[in-house]
Amino acid sequence: MAQIFHPSTNTLSKAMIFGGLFVLAALAIAWDRINRSAYVTEANVVRDQPVPFSHEHHVSGLGIDCRYCHTTVETSAFAGMPATEICMSCHSQIWKDSQMLAPVRESMRTDKPIAWTRVHDVPDFVYFNHSIHVAKGIGCESCHGRVDKMPLMRRAHSLQMGWCLECHRHPEQFVRELDEIYDFGPAAHSTAREHGAELVKEYGIDAKQLLDCWICHR
8 A cells, every 4th residue: 555644744744743852841930930920929129118228228218117117917917018107217307208118107197008019918818927937037128138138118028939849848947046036147047057956846846747738728
């Protein structure tokens, strides 16, 4: 019986099969890159705010403690956004006529909170509690980055599951002394490098339990 297809068709079909596999692999890699990109994660993207608040100025320049503005970080799942009264405790005297701070004065006058744009926000199916992380020795910098060097606030990390699990798998690399929770810079990491394993034991951190799904998905 005469051949229906030319012998070269065998080579062509093999090339198409292997080529298809390479295309699928390339698409998978491209999808992964896009999913990790700033376009999706919004990492390192500055968000517009009603007032261009500078953490660099307030934290690094003035030395204001994180807890002065984020009052519930040690007692609640939500760290809390500063009430207008907190802002005005200083700005009723300092820069009190600045046009940049007009939204703050308007908020005080109308008794309506400032509509800040949330920068660090996880999906609704993710449970995150600030107070337990602080109590177990995780510093602000571990999740929020060097806010003391941010003129305008941005997300320093992706906040994706893989990034969170890096800490949950190796808590000894991130925990620090409780009096260093609100410190920033290389010195604040020295404790984890030198005494991380000891602190994990002291704080009663069960690394195996940290990998249970229910810890974050309740």
